[in-house]
Amino acid sequence: MAVTNVTSFGRSGLADWVVQRISGVVITIYLVFIVGYLVAHPGLAYAEWVALHRCFWVRLLSVMTILSFAAHAWIGMWAVLTDYVTVRLLGPKATGLRIFLQFGVIAVIITYVGWAVDILWGI
Amino acid sequence: MLLKQGLEVSPTVNKKRPVNLDIGTFWLPITAYVSILHRASGVALLAITGLLLWMLDISLSSEEGFASIRAGLTNPWLQLLLWGMLAAVAYHLVAGIRHMIMDFGIGESLEGGVLGARLVLVIAALLILLAGVWIWL
Numbered sequence A: 001m002a003v004t005n006v007t008s009f010g011r012s013g014l015a016d017w018v019v020q021r022i023s024g025v026v027i028t029i030y031l032v033f034i035v036g037y038l039v040a041h042p043g044l045a046y047a048e049w050v051a052l053h054r055c056f057w058v059r060l061l062s063v064m065t066i067l068s069f070a071a072h073a074w075i076g077m078w079a080v081l082t083d084y085v086t087v088r089l090l091g092p093k094a095t096g097l098r099i100f101l102q103f104g105v106i107a108v109i110i111t112y113v114g115w116a117v118d119i120l121w122g123i
Numbered sequence B: 001m002l003l004k005q006g007l008e009v010s011p012t013v014n015k016k017r018p019v020n021l022d023i024g025t026f027w028l029p030i031t032a033y034v035s036i037l038h039r040a041s042g043v044a045l046l047a048i049t050g051l052l053l054w055m056l057d058i059s060l061s062s063e064e065g066f067a068s069i070r071a072g073l074t075n076p077w078l079q080l081l082l083w084g085m086l087a088a089v090a091y092h093l094v095a096g097i098r099h100m101i102m103d104f105g106i107g108e109s110l111e112g113g114v115l116g117a118r119l120v121l122v123i124a125a126l127l128i129l130l131a132g133v134w135i136w137l
Helices: A013-040 A046-054 A056-084 A094-121 B030-061 B063-072 B076-103 B110-136
Strands: none
Touching (some): A046 B030
């Protein structure tokens, strides 16, 4: 039976590993697209910029990207916090601090997702 | 791995011999620095994403907002900030791609790992240079 951990993103390290890679690929596709677009349109006008973000496919890619970011950032921050904010390195208060920081990370991620959806559907 | 602070060599086995697990006293190989930078840039990207979302929000909010972002990006300090943000994105992306290449079993040997780490630094430096060219030229 696989070892599970309630604080990881998926139900196992393997699930986290897969999610981290798929989300990384989605974010990469978005970055290549958006940077490519901006490089190709140096004198970009507001109307073009808005039209781009009203396009269904761009919205879909943007939403997939922010959701991928949410998973990717959570898994990454979990890995970093559980490695460095530990009792061995920081003493007995480390566990409480780590849980506090992990809640902070969740709050930031949820804010970003809500914000991104608001931006995309507010135009 | 070379130690700055080596273990004492004794002909007889000393059960209380010191064990050095303090990472700060090791000479780290290039692969370790590439990995640490991947983590550090990742943590930075949590904040950077907020700044990029803020820029996207303003730029899409109105004609004036869009113009203010364009104007803001002519300020040298904001250009430097944007360059730093793009540098973190570029480095993290290149180091992430290396991870996925290694998932296919490529570059997993000691020599391969060192070569991969060097390639990450060189390619990331090139992309960061290009980002600078994009911002300033």
